[in-house]
Amino acid sequence: MRRRADQLIALEVDILETALKLQRRGKAEFHGYAIAQSLQDETGARELLGHGTLYKALDRLERRGFLTSYWENEATAAAEDRPPRRLYTITAAGQRALAEAVAEERQTTRGRVGRPAPAWR
Amino acid sequence: MIEIVHSVIMTIIVRLVIRIATLVTSAAVIPTAERIVMAGTRLCTWGLGADVRERRLREMQSELFEQRQADFAAGLPNEQIAKHILARWMRGILDELSWRWEVRRLPQLPLEEKSKPPIVPPVADFQVDAQFIPGQYPPATVPALLIDDGGHSRMMGWVARRRYEEEQRSRWMAAVAAQRMAAWGDEVIPVAGSITPTAMKTDVTSRTLRLGLHSQMNRR
Numbered sequence: 251m252r253r254r255a256d257q258l259i260a261l262e263v264d265i266l267e268t269a270l271k272l273q274r275r276g277k278a279e280f281h282g283y284a285i286a287q288s289l290q291d292e293t294g295a296r297e298l299l300g301h302g303t304l305y306k307a308l309d310r311l312e313r314r315g316f317l318t319s320y321w322e323n324e325a326t327a328a329a330e331d332r333p334p335r336r337l338y339t340i341t342a343a344g345q346r347a348l349a350e351a352v353a354e355e356r357q358t359t360r361g362r363v364g365r366p367a368p369a370w371r
Numbered sequence: 372m373i374e375i376v377h378s379v380i381m382t383i384i385v386r387l388v389i390r391i392a393t394l395v396t397s398a399a400v401i402p403t404a405e406r407i408v409m410a411g412t413r414l415c416t417w418g419l420g421a422d423v424r425e426r427r428l429r430e431m432q433s434e435l436f437e438q439r440q441a442d443f444a445a446g447l448p449n450e451q452i453a454k455h456i457l458a459r460w461m462r463g464i465l466d467e468l469s470w471r472w473e474v475r476r477l478p479q480l481p482l483e484e485k486s487k488p489p490i491v492p493p494v495a496d497f498q499v500d501a502q503f504i505p506g507q508y509p510p511a512t513v514p515a516l517l518i519d520d521g522g523h524s525r526m527m528g529w530v531a532r533r534r535y536e537e538e539q540r541s542r543w544m545a546a547v548a549a550q551r552m553a554a555w556g557d558e559v560i561p562v563a564g565s566i567t568p569t570a571m572k573t574d575v576t577s578r579t580l581r582l583g584l585h586s587q588m589n590r591r
Contacts, residue, residue: 283437298455300460303463333429335433
């Protein structure tokens with residue numbers, strides 16, 4: 251079955267889910283490596299997501315308004331002696347899209363046991 | 372006797388050289404791996420817009436740093452860290468290329484047009500829609516950006532430098548920007564002047580604030 255252009259792919263759903271979980275734990279903002287690590291922990295993947303795969307997904311989510319991002323203050327980064335991080339946050343639109351995607355997935359997987367493994371793993 | 376002393380000294384020197392070489396090589400593997408990844412990223416972003424390219428390169432630099440630190444903290448040897456860096460980059464190459472293809476398909480201004488200074492109309496009426504993130508916004512009924520002079524300057528900064536550090540300072544999360552801001556893009560436009568609110572509508576359910584603004588600006 252062909253995927254709709256506006257449909258989220260499994261990795262994008264996983265990223266939004268993880269971002270929301272981080273937000274609930276009080277970490278509303280995350281950087282690329284943090285989300286890659288959290289995704290690995292959440293999904294039990296053996297390896298960290300490839301750079302290109304991660305940033306392509308983040309870029310697409312941001313272009314669709316599901317994530318928003320900004321460069322952290324240079325001074326903050328300099329104080330910790332590291333390069334500045336690009337910090338991402340899930341938007342209200344992202345939360346809605348995630349809820350819709352999860353509901354849609356539940357409908358399509360009704361009758362199956364458990365959630366299918368992410369395609370990117 | 373001399374031959375024995377010579378032989379012992381030579382053995383010590385050779386061992387020392389081997390030890391130093393091993394140490395140097397071991398220490399150099401991580402920067403080498405990182406240089407390879409950065410070169411690959413430069414190649415993948417070659418010919419894309421300067422802002423897109425710079426952002427990806429800066430993000431990659433930060434990413435490599437974080438990964439290296441995490442691997443160091445886990446007590447991994449240098450060779451293993453370098454292997455992780457290269458393997459992770461290689462796993463994403465296909466997506467990197469398809470991302471490049473996607474980005475190139477996005478409508479972009481021709482370079483000549485991009486290099487021209489953006490046109491900021493001295494007087495303009497426009498509208499801003501801002502969406503707030505729960506727990507991170509000032510109360511929607513009191514838009515912090517319009518309270519005082521500091522607010523005014525932040526507002527101007529935010530308008531001109533959408534998605535940059537001003538956004539962090541003001542804690543505003545813009546989901547949709549005004550038409551004129553979209554036309555300005557993300558370029559930094561130093562402006563002087565004033566922005567006066569002409570209308571304000573807050574939708575608490577969707578956490579959206581719609582501002583009608585009248586601007587009177589001159590580019591510095």
